[in-house]
Amino acid sequence: MAEMAYWEAIRRAHDEEMANDPLVIAMGEDIGVAGGTYKATLGLYDKYGEERVIDTPISENSYTGIGIGASMVGMRPIIEIMSINFALLALDTLINAAAKIRYMSGGRVQCPIVMRTPGGTAHQLAAQHSARLARMFMSTSGLRVVTPRGPLDAYGMLKSAVRCNDPVIIIEHEQMYNLKEDIPDEEFFRPLEGAEVVREGSDITLIGYNYSVHLCLEAAKRLEADGINAEVLDLRALKPLDHDSIRKSVEKTHRVVIAEEDEAAVGVGAEIMAVINEECFFALDAQPVRVHAADVPVPYNARLEKAAIPSAEDVYHGALKVMGKI
Amino acid sequence: MNDADKKRLLREMIFYRRFEDRTFEAYMERKIGGFLHLYSGQEAVATGVLEKAVVGQGNKNDYVITGYRDHVHALKTGAPAKEVMAELYGKETGSSRGRGGSMHIFDPTQNFMGGYALVGQPFPLAAGLAMGCKHKKTNQIAICFLGDGANNQGTFHETMNMAKIWNLPVLFVCENNGYAIGTHIDRSTAVRDQYKRVAAYDMEASQHDGMDIDIVMEAAEKAIDFVRSGKGPYFLEFMTYRFRGHSMSDAKSYRTREEELEWEKRDPINIYSKRLIDAGLITQDDIKAMEREIDENMENEIIKFAEESPEPRVEDLTKYVLDDNPDPRWIGPLQK
Incomplete structure (x- = not known):
């Protein structure tokens, strides 16, 4: 058992899942060389290389789409969207594609992507960095939406999300990344369903x-x-x-x-x-x-x-x- | 290419034309619903490009993805015609179990990864398929077919950029039929030559006649070799024309009969038929017999299968929304 911050818990989940399965990749803006805006992928670029920890251009809709396409051939992409406000740009690939492909293919194709994004208000980030869009995602058929309240769930739910066969949106929060909680040293999973x-x-x-x-x-x-x-x-x-x-x-x-x-x-x-x-x-x-x-x-x-x-x-x-x- | 293959290619193109004609009839009889976008006129492009790719070999295939005008791409990739027709009829035996319809044909057993109604979507999805192939080192490539109208989506530019910086094994095939739905390319797009647009991303590209399958195959072979050899993405543009409207609800008020007649003179099936006849490989009577055999097969096998297949059960309405057999370790319930 060790005390761990929310961002460290997410980083640990990335690390373990990437070590466990070579098909797991991470992609997003500034997540590689820079280590992630909230440090969620810190050090992983050096450990897993640029082909698995992918710094993307500022093209949310298309890099989400690329993650979806990769997931259709068996990859397990963890896609970071720097702020949920920017997820609005990715709604076409996320909602029109990822959420619907299993259904409109009659269950023959799946899109096991994970999209992680901070989705709250922080300190004076103003209107375009403070959107809260949980209600929009929770109204979309074909998605799973989870909201980890602390490091334990942030770690355990990300690990479950990577292994789950559905598209999963993980809504994090700008004000929780430094929140600390005791976390077991051994690997564990937290389920994606259940209050x-x-x-x-x-x-x-x-x-x-x-x-x-x-x-x-x-x-x-x-x-x-x-x-x-x-x-x-x-x-x-x-x-x-x-x-x-x-x-x-x-x-x-x-x-x-x-x-x-x-x-x-x-x-x-x-x-x-x-x-x-x-x-x-x-x-x-x-x-x-x-x-x-x-x-x-x-x-x-x-x-x-x-x-x-x-x-x-x-x-x-x-x-x-x-x-x-x- | 040997003589038997040439005759097979001609037969394939005639089959695709007849398939689309037959869906038109079924649509008029209200046996097919929704939107129906037919490929007639553009057959040489999908047939010629995919002839040079790996298709019809199950999961060894290259990955193919396209927009909503997708029947022929699915068929040439290897989707069984019976299943594609059954999908148009909305049947449980259809390619997408009756849940997708004309615009959403999928056959993952042949790596046909779908038709999409949002025309900008297949660009990034294709690049993602290619990323997966590259990552898994399978030597497969992804082939993305889209019309010229799709190139005005932001995803076109975003994806060309990423395909290039990540050197992805993806072939983009632009089927330039001159119209974005019902708006002429000169009124929707600043440049008529679409292949020039990817120069901004330093991507290899070329433009060819899309009505002559021999020209299509020659260009496709070079482009596919380029992509498969690891040199990165390639953008192929073919100049073509759709003989029918955008969809069944299209009165074609935006183009002239003269223009249509000009293009109909360049019907890809006629061009190739004439070439094979002139070479002494086939006669007009052989082609007539071929058409009869296609039509008989269409009625006795394909349409019969679609007509007689069962509809999906209403009890199955909510199947396929999420994984129907999820692993409780990841899903729960939460241990309290």
Whole structure:
């Protein structure tokens, strides 16, 4: 067991999977000689060479397409998109091709690619580096979408994603790369499906994914001081979404707050509310509340940025509202 | 090339023309739905290029990929005609199990990696197929067939650049039929000669008559040798013409009858038939007999198979979205 940062965990998963299988390659902007914007492939260029750790031009749609083509002949590409904003350029190859090829070939061709990308807001990166697009990917048939909340999942889910036969989008987060967690020394895998209760509670369920799990955990601590025992559910996978775990927790606590860093419309929270409505409406004792980003492009100014993005404080207040305390 | 091969090539081109004509009839009878894009007029290009590639040998084949006008490329690569027709009929026995249709023929048992409706997509996919071949050191190459209209997608430029910097074994075949859907090349594209556009990436390229299969084969052989020998990508442009509209819903209002007649004089099947007749290899009667035999086979084998095959079951609607037999070690469920 050793403490490891999120970026180190991703780097270790790359390293082990590349050592394990010569068909695993990594590709993306600045991932080779430069070692990756968030150091996720640091040192791997020297270890595996330029044919396996491939520095690409700034051509997201086509290098994603090249990864997809390579995966169709058995390669296992891990494609890094430097920021999820740039993934918009790759939507044609990702959604029109990778997500559909298995289906439109009648199951005869598969595209086992992994796309990794940081997909949150950081510190004053402004509108074009702060998009949160989880809701768009989770609405696409033929993709798997996962959101590791910490080093353990970042490592174990990347390893599973490389071996899985489906296209997998891993949404990381700019503010989590230095987050540390104890990780076993021996190899392990974390599954690509299934939500996880990261804090047991009985009075209210706080549902998060990716970075917002940490907001929920912080809010739960504050609620505890108020005598409210909150459960925190990490969705882990947005597609396929684990309905059972959502239902089970709601049936236990009867109250829900959903924390999402995305804008609300047609979003993760909206989907979860629909699931709750359809599957466990009568278990509710209060209207669920979404805590979400403001409906604005993310501003540069720090004060405005803070106001645009949900905080632990916002989740806490959302919970108090659901509990009828405010 | 021996005389038997020449006659076989002529037969293949006639078969492809008749195949497309027959799909037209089935479409009019509403047995084929969706969009249907026919290849009639361009036969010499796919037939000639792939004659010089490794095709029809299963997974030893070179990899072939193209846009939505894909029936003939699939057939020449080795996809069984019965399965391609059954796919157009939307049947479970079709090349894509009835899930793809005309625009999405796949046959991975022959390394035919699909038809795509987004015309810029096959460029990077082909480069990726080539990257896989290079990485696995299989000596196979990837061949990407697309029309001139596709060259105005950004992926054209992005992929030419990467194919060149990574020295990928990929052959791009531009079938320049002069129209991007219904817009003439002079109105959509700054240069008429498409092969000149890859000069910007220092890529080998050449332009040839696409209506004469002997010219196509000669050019293809050189280009394929170049790519297979590890010298990098090559861009081949063939000047050709589609005799029918862009798709079945096309009234061809954007071109003149005079222009069509000019090109029809250069019908690739007529050019090659005449050459073989003049050389004394075949007679007009032989060709008539060949056509009769093709049509009989078309009805008695291919159409019959498509008509009689079962439809996909509605219970199977959600098959093939993700891996239907995933390994629980990677997928879960999560141990709690």
